[in-house]
Amino acid sequence: MVNFVENLKESLYKGFIDQSHNKADTFKPKLLVNNLTENENVLTSLLEELSDCQDFFFSVAFITESGLATLKSHLWDLKIKGIKGRILTSTFLQFNQPKVFRELQKITNVEVRLTDLKGFHSKGYIFHHHSHYSLIVGSSNLTAHALKVNYEWNVKFTSHENGEIIHHFIQQFEDVWDGSQLLTTEWIDQYEQSYVEREYLPDLEKVIEIPSEYHVNTLKEAVEVSPNKMQQAALHSIQLVRDTEHNKGLVISATGTGKTYLSAFDVRRFSPKRMLFIVHREQILQKAKSDFQRILGGISNDFGILSGTSKQSDVRYLFATIQTISKENVLHQFDPTEFDYVLIDEVHRAGAESYLRVINYFQPRFLLGMTATPERTDNFNIFELFDYNIAYEIRLQEALEEDMLCPFHYFGVTDFEYNGELIDDTVTLSKLVTEERVNHIIEKVHYYGHSGDTVRGLMFCSGKDEAKELSSALNHKGFRTVALTGDDSQVERIRQVNRLENGQLDYIITVDIFNEGIDIPSVNQVVMLRQTQSSIIFIQQLGRGLRKHDSKEFVTIIDFIGNYRNNYLIPIALSGDKSQNKDNVRRNMKDTSYIKGVSTINFEEVAAKQVFKAINNSKLTSLKVLREAYLELKNRIGRIPYLGDFVIHNSIDPVVIVEEHTNYYRFLLKMKETIPVLNDYEQQVLIFLSLEVLNGKRYHEILLLDLLFQQGRVSHTDYLRELEAVECSIDEDTLFSVQRIFNLEFFTQITTKKYGEIPIVTSEEDMYRFNNSILRSLTSNEYFNFLVNDLLQTAKEKAGIYNPKEPLTLYQKYSRKDACKLLNWHNDESSTMYGYKPKHGTCPIFITYHKDEKIDSSVKYGDEFLNPKLIRYFTKSNRTLQSEEVKKIIYADERNFDIHIFVKKDDNEGGDFYYLGKAHPNEGTAEQTVMLDKNEKEIPVVTLELVLENSIETKLFYYITKE
Template identity: 35%
Template sequence: MEQETVFIRNQGGVTVLSDLLQSLDQCEGFCFTVAFMTFGGVQLLVQKLSELEQRGIYGRVLTSTYQQFSEPKAIEKLQSFKNIEVRLYDQVIEGGLHAKGYLFMKGELVEVYIGSSNLTTSALKENIEWNVKLTKSKSDVMVEDVLSDYELLWEAAGSLTKEKLEKYKASYQRFKAFERESLLEVEDALLLPSEVRPNLMQQAAMKRLNSLRQRGEKKALVIAATGTGKTYMSAFDVSQVKPRKLLFVVHREEILRSAKVTFEKVMGDCNISMGLYTGNVKEIEADYLFATVQTMSRYYEQYPRDYFDYVIIDEAHHVGGQSYQKLLDYFTPKFLLGMTATPERCDDFNIFDCFDGHVALEVRLREALEENLIVPFHYFGIRDIEGVNLSDVKLDQIHEITKRLKVNERVNFILEQMQLFGYDGEYRKAIGFCVSVEHAEYMTQKFNEAGVVSACLTGNHSPEERQVIIQRLEDDQDPLEVIFTVDIFNEGVDIPSINLVLMLRPTQSPIIFIQQLGRGLRKQENKEFLTVLDFIGNHHKSFLTAIALNGDRFYDKDSLKVAVSTGFPDIPGDSFIILDSISKEQILTQLESENFNSMAYLRETYQEFKRMNRGQTPYMLSDYLKYEGAPDPVSFIKKEKTYLNFVAKVEQDSFLLSLLGADEFVKVVREWSGQLPLRRPYEFILLNYLMRHPEVMHLDLEMAIKEVLKYVDAVCEESVLHALQCLGQVYYDTGEVSQYLKLFECLGQTIVVLPVFNQLRHAPHFKPYLEDVLMYGLVRYQEEFGTNDYGLPFFKLYESYTMKEVAKLANYDKKHSAFRGSGLLTYQNDFFLFVDLHKEEDIKESINYQDQFISADKFQWQSPNATTQDSERGQKIIHNKEKGINLHLFVRKFKKIDGEVQPYIYIGRGNTIHAEGNKPITIQMELEHKIPAALYREFNYKV
């Protein structure tokens, strides 16, 4: 059946790759012609090409030698398929080949796909590409012309002999060598030390650090993955502060020398002396001193307390150690900066508290990919062999899982898949993550027997033994290809050359998954991407992989289902996630049946996090901020009103149970916990200030504004006054007044501390838990909202809000619990439109065709049933712009998911462009902000 012409580009979650994979899946034969191809581009098709090989579907691929761009490795990979013939068009023959076309045969029909896309990773996802796809009969004149032209080119290229390919490979290698030499010459000429420039991540950190200092703060923490440029960032910040004396403290001497070189590059010739302070070298007269903690902790008293203006603690996750605490207790710098890639390694020590809760920057995996700070990855989810059955085992039954994974057939399958997917670069540098030491030793033995040189590293090996093996893997002349390990490489290990990660164990935790993935993402010269092969078994928690890949701690089930169904198109940059059809279906089925709000699920999630926390009970909410991929503790709060209640119930902890017997403490913790996650930080900022300054007995508007400005770029006086009134329970209803404890008396523009709050903040057994709620709220707020002033009402586009939160953020001056209803709520010149796109969780039965997105920038909304066009309210809605009325649109897909009421997503303001009907009025509005493709897809996608 002939189809309409379709315009295909990398937009709206539909990529050139996703469309090509769909066409390959449905075809009976195919012909490609591309000017360029790379191994990365071809690798993304191999899973589908392998399926076509098994089905006997024949294909032809024509590429060119133009500018020696096509990678020989890509050509060889395609040649490895028995069902594919590749030919190489030499431009010397007759003109250069620039055509890009993909032809798919379907009986008497041909799907013709012609445009700008070559077979490269960027073209398949990121580049601005224009392609036109149409399906026509073979007898169609245009199709006949295309097929005829293809045959002429195919014949002109001739068979790709071994000699012809070897000749091209030699030419390609010569060209690449010349390219590298030219690039080095340019870099030598241009990249002078004085011209080193901060990237966007570093600029954001510098801005935040400068703002904190201007507001009188003296400490801050930066959290960013290995390889994202934390040391450069610190050097750039020092160059803007220009301290007289600097101390840079690290744990290992090799990092110290590298840091000193970085500072010299950034600072250039600025008449500042830099020196080392180690066991062997003591250049104590230097202005900027780079010291190991071991040496400095022995001789620190030789310096006055205020000697250093700026102190930097690298690898700040070690600050809980005695050596670091000596230095932090002694020195009184004007500013203290901590930097870490792994805050989770702090054991019982609260790293956030050590730096007064000020996180100047947090760069997690998704942000690092967006900013191109790490290499992209190609993730392939591969269904494990049928002979391995994990459906009836729990993920903590390590011995049993090990026994079931030690199967020769599985080893052969893993080797086959490694051969199929390949890797970027000339040499394979792989890490295989196993379920146990026994499993790692087994895999090492079997790989060596198969001729793949491998080594095993576990916690049983000394640091020196580990370093020897790591150096062997890094050495291109060493035959070692694979290191099998358990958990020792999850974090804190830097092996830049890794180009292949093997996930050989069931995903037990999103935290572990992200840590293991991160081992291969460090940038290195000539390294374009990381290949990840994940062997997904049939265990009942396969969906944890989807949670990890979705890259968001705060998710709901529906958004996960959409991400899995559409191939995670929102993963940034040139990263790709491809699940085979069986794994995808299994994960979707599990997501559908799992209730994320059930006590059983929450208990299991908590216990897994506890195992990640070295088996120690995570008493604090801030523990969850340390780990990327950690569960959202707010889900525990929603279940039991407070996090402490949840932990006490799960652990039957006698200390917590006694603590929770204090009624006044419980009421306060419950009230504060109920405000998480924060949508406006002002109240928590002021509470945090009062908790940390127990001598302060009242807080006026001027002081409150000053404190708030330590966290945000700007704030209006009206909003801070409203926050003070909220703290004084001015807008509480009678139920809330009886449920919670009054801590402050609001007197005009001042709040006065009441005795009960004063007692609680002085109580050593209560204070840590109260401060923890505030700390968690503020640090998480910084993660999600940054320091921006979102105006009034204080709404961030595409964030989620409840009706009660909307009232607070609009500075609503009546009881906030009264701000509820359906459809439309108003306050002054702001009209708030609340829309449920689907009335029930069953999307097929519940679509609301009256309230719907017409396009990404237009929305149709139906007013409350009693509204007429000639009423005052109707006129304000219809002529909102002329009458100065702001129409704020809030949308949610479902009212409830797994029985839990869902918040609304703020879509922004809209303006009426058409109205018809009465009681209700059907309004069409143009949105002031075009909704992002990912969110538009999620609202409209039917799983």
């Protein structure tokens, strides 16, 4: 309690008196805004407070389904923990729709009351913690736009439970609460009857939710269709392909982003004498023809369909199925130059013989291919088919940011436990369709709900039998479902899709046949009941609900997460991060700000643990995984990819490759590529550059090597001038450290041997130069020269995330060896560093926060964060207050020792630690205590508090501290 009060006082001093005050700031007042460029939003702070509270109460005038959806999984976790809350709202202006009140009733650990207080317009969120309250008060209602997108001002502040200000808020809340009416089913029924759709008034929900986009079209006239922002950029890029005299182009565009309209706009610009549009399913043809007619205009007789049921062929704009036009007798009805513009939809299928037959037959002036997923599991190279001319590419994250897709709320939910164990990879059909699991599925789809009046859902299963049995089980419980599999005809599929869209079905339950090529814009719920086997399929299935439709504001994605080995693919698929870097994958689980707009990604706590478990257990850098990523990139660019290509194309992290194979040359040999030969020493130099320079953690080495590569030799003066130009430090210790890296004196004997045993860079008469062997190789071996340059340019790109002004960058990850190097130690002492080591005026402290249960009790220290700025730290065992190394920590400030804190969540994170910045001993907190060794014998240890100069960013704090 004393610590909290002191921390609060210091935080308030910083917040209200002196912003430069740096003793404590955990509880300082904070302005919360939605800043899209900084990936900040009000919702993040609200969820952080929710996750750590004892109870909560909200007073909000306006609530939308989408706003409530952002909290649902978190409220579910609180329910499991027995934590309850209260929400006070109203019917002011009749903004809150009846359905949102029914959604509120589903959240059984939250009591809801309604006030008829005239002009009720409050927006406050209050959280009760162990010893204090947190408040978020300002302009944000409980709507998705207010919490994530709109320009809002909210203040978050903290009060002791005895503080006057919090009692004012609580009293205000209780006064209105006591005079309010409990939300009941009967009340909702009455409200529903009196609720008036405001067709004659401005749409209040749009005015409040999305004021920047709201306008009233009083004339109700037809609006001419014009290209959106993405389509304008794509049209420009397609024209550039033609202007450079290429006759083929590939457009990669996420499902639902308007590829058909885009192609129609381009056809209008191209103005062909005749056009051929090829699709793989007849049900798409009519819609495509209709869209083209709307954009191109002209008489109906100019447009025709060639398919199994329609034989129109003598038209200007022909829309054909591949099944029909690829038939020899049909294909040869046309002259090869008949169509001067040919489009192929879902062109990733073009590896099939039928497509190749058509593509090889026709000779158009321009061929355009369109797909959402060009990557192929059969290794057919779509990119080669289009001469590697990617005219335009927009993926899921960019499309969401441009508001081209329907927003989604993804919920990773916990799958059913069978005999106390989560369903796993080996589960049998009988376990998948038990009464209990079916009830579990119903509970989750009901709780997480859907936008709109009635559910129109797709459920994806792992097998045909499961789909059929689940459909039967759900139908017995009153749902209207049908199972569709690859055994069903196209006619039957179309019939059932129409039934779903017309409200005659609640769900279509299927396996993989609806992954692509199906357009059901009204789908408002997608349920995934199978393990994720592929990032591509995951996005295809999620994408079934992303088309915009008047009947929905968002789509709900419910992913049932069991004990599956491939769960690590979920954050990879959602983020689009292909780096195969485990740290990136973990970060994308704890920080989902890469999803733009009002869309959110949410995991129930148990489900999140299953994903983290899969990440820990996975081998993301297996040769199989690396080979697949390599071949995918090679197909895309049409040649052997090099390190820089992986960065440019957002593919696998080059550092991941070299850490597995020591250098990229050796990796290419593993890929069975025929490449020029390097001698042993050239390979050793590449190993040095790959393992010591490529990661970009210190720019000094990269800069000097790049100067030497370009100029041959560099003076000490010129080197310093170049360092200053990029704001790198030029102190003697750092420059001496760089020298020891290049002459290999920093490294252990084993590492020095691996790097060739002779200095990489020599320094004589104030001049730097490569050693003679490297100089000869750079001159005589063109391939070695190329590989070195590729590595240096890639290192420059990697260095972009690090602060050149400081040796270490906050929240980046470093190994013990990195710390030795970047803190300018003379030697790599990482093998003997263990928890900490004071040396050279610095003391790096390495903390593994969650200790393995199996480790020896004598090293199982109880280090813990008391708050985001304060650590209770334990020294090594068998240390006392008189131990010299302990004194160096206790009196670090007096002795000018810089304490640097490095923390990792647990040993599953490998050998790298998050850097949390410098810390200072909290005066008077050091005390000697005891801990037990493996024989239950008491041994001395010293504990003290360390105050961080920078409070840990909240997302990282919760990630590290939570079990």
